[in-house]
Amino acid sequence: MPVLEAYSFIMRINIAPQQLAAFIVVAETCSFSEAAGRLAMSQPALSRLIRLIEDTLGTRLFDRDTRNVTLTPAGRELLPIAQRIVREFDSSFSDLARFVSGQRGRISIATLPSIAAVLLPGAIARFRAKRPDVDFHILDALSGTAQEAVLRGEAEIGLTAQPQPDRSLSFAPLLSDEFGVVCRRDDVLAQLGSTTWDVFASRPFIAMAAGTSVRAITDAAFLQIGLAVAPLLECSFLATARALVNSRLGITALPGLTVPLMAETGLVWRPLVSPSFRRPLGIIRRAGSSLTPAALEFIGYLHTEVRQREKETAGGSAIHSEASEAPTE
Amino acid sequence: MPVLEAYSFIMRINIAPQQLAAFIVVAETCSFSEAAGRLAMSQPALSRLIRLIEDTLGTRLFDRDTRNVTLTPAGRELLPIAQRIVREFDSSFSDLARFVSGQRGRISIATLPSIAAVLLPGAIARFRAKRPDVDFHILDALSGTAQEAVLRGEAEIGLTAQPQPDRSLSFAPLLSDEFGVVCRRDDVLAQLGSTTWDVFASRPFIAMAAGTSVRAITDAAFLQIGLAVAPLLECSFLATARALVNSRLGITALPGLTVPLMAETGLVWRPLVSPSFRRPLGIIRRAGSSLTPAALEFIGYLHTEVRQREKETAGGSAIHSEASEAPTE
DNA sequence: CGATCTTACGGGATTCGTAAACATA
DNA sequence: TATGTTTACGAATCCCGTAAGATCG
Secondary structure, X not given: OHHHHHOOOOOOOOOOHHHHHHHHHHHHHOOHHHHHHHOOOOHHHHHHHHHHHHHHHOOOOEXXXXXXXXXXXXXXXXXXXXXXXXXXXXXXXXXXXXXXXXXXXXXXXXXXXXXXXXXXXXXXXXXXXXXXXXXEEEEEOOHHHHHHHHHXXXXXXXXXXXXXXXXXXXXXXXXXEEEEEEEEOOOHHHHOOOEEHHHHXXXXXXXXXXXXXXXXXXXXXXXXXXXXXXXXXXXXXXXXXXXXXXXXXXXXXXXXXXXXXXOOOOEEEEXXXXXXXXXXXXXEEEOOOOOXXXXXXXXXXXXXXXXXXXXXXXXXXXXXXXXXHHHHO | OHHHHHOXXXXXXXOOHHHHHHHHHHHHHOOHHHHHHHOOOOHHHHHHHHHHHHHHHXXXXXXXXXXXXXXXXXXXHHHHHHHHHHHHHHHHHHXXXXXXXXXXXXXXXXXXXXXXXXXXHHHHHHHHHHOOOEEEEEEEOOHHHHHHHHHHOOOOXXXXXXOOOEOOEXXXXXEEEEEEEEEEOOOHHHHOOOEEHHHHHOOOEEEEOOOOHHHHHHHHHHHHHOOOOOOOEEEOOHHHHHHHHHOOOOEEEEEHHHHHHHOOOOEEEEEEEOOOOEEEEEEEEEOOOOOOHHXXXXXXXXXXXXXXXXXXXXXXXXXXXXXXXXXXX
């Protein structure tokens, strides 16, 4: 009811943009038959179509005898209107088609800094090479913040650790991030190919702050192997952890993806085994809500990026190989 | 063919503005059933309508389960587009409806100065009281110029003497303008109620220039009564004729309508009889071309104006009575 | 279990193309 | 007479409303 009042004419005047386009062609050609040819329809059909518009508007649009077709004043009045509407219609739906096909859009991603630094740049670079008109908005945050951003709709997708099961959030695994020990290059551990978790029984452990996805795993690891590790040193930022390790205050356990953030500092990363722990990372999104076509396509690029990294590092993580190269510096 | 290329989407995307309006209502209410109520249609019909748009665009517009209806990104993209198109459509056709109903428009009239001065002001004043948004464009010119203006489309209608029969010009009589003699108030002729054409056998005749509608009639009149009148004095403008008569250089014969243009100059007008000549005045327009609705309505006002003048002057012309009042000054 | 969207189906309206009729230069 | 528009008519399509079905809270 409010609608019928708000738009008074649209509910009564039933004219499709295609009909207006047909009118425009007739007006431009001043001939029903030629216009019919251009419109790929029969001439009587076009004649009736125009008649229909005329009946709807209650006025003649063309003065026509068998030889001449000329716009009436009402027709001259309608012509620019029709042209404007058709142009608007066409350009709008052209834009929309580009959006729907993923050529245009804006992808907002809430992500852990490690993913933002390691996985995203390559994926975005390759994606933008194909879709230069898609913009990205990246919100790097800790796991919880990222989830909230997705839930509030501020971010379309989140790249984080697997969240607690939540009806309104869906999680799709992307990769699992192997934990390793991080120590100085001159540390005895750096000589080994891998290390076991009980190393932290004899070495000071630098823990990440509670609430981080890393801390959740390390807690679970120590619990599983029955090791009571006192968090003597605890920090929130990787840069801090890096500095602490570098200062010989202890060693830490971090997923492989985080290490490039500490690169070129003389630290190395070696897999932690017996058992090996992994941090499941993936894509979260609001359950039951569609993604933009561009984001949908971009997710494919993310998977490709992950596969490529796995292939490059041949079973280990890229950080592993980088850490291996470190001694050669 | 050029059209199909120029407007690439409009020929493939077949969406009526009403469908977009329906989409807007669903988007605003987030409910198919409530929207269906507002749109005065059944809910399944609305469901199918939305589905149709979705199929046409190749994307979902709403994420919907049995409890919630939410816009998808594509739907959010379409919403402002739909609103813009619907608004444009509605306001444009609202304007057009005002034009078609004669409430809005522009009437261009090519007219003889006498009609412009005597008939038009009253008709326009009464018309604009009812249609304040209709503009007038008046081109006052001699008969031939006015006809050309109408033929060229510069003027929509012409108010002139009856033209030579012309296929491309149609003439509708409006009034016939009685000829009379124009002389000084102190002239002996002013004492008489009327005068015969042979008065010009004994008095100098001031002729209007060849090509004027007045000259055409006076020539015909002299020819008919067999009077050879030498055009000793000839002029194009009524103001000149007025001055010549006022200077006692002669007298002239003019249709009643022209006299108000010479009013308050001490001249009087008396009917010329035996026989009485009349200048047929009317409305010319291009044959076979429609008029604007406003002009069509205005023509009715012109006829009313003429009838009113005839009633006021009770069988004579308004000029006649005004001339009669002159001696009382 | 209730509210809501979707699918199925029959009827009515609209629109198309072909063919014939019509009108003017 | 030739060109171009309108009318007539049968067929296909589209769209609506009613009724039944499915699904989630």
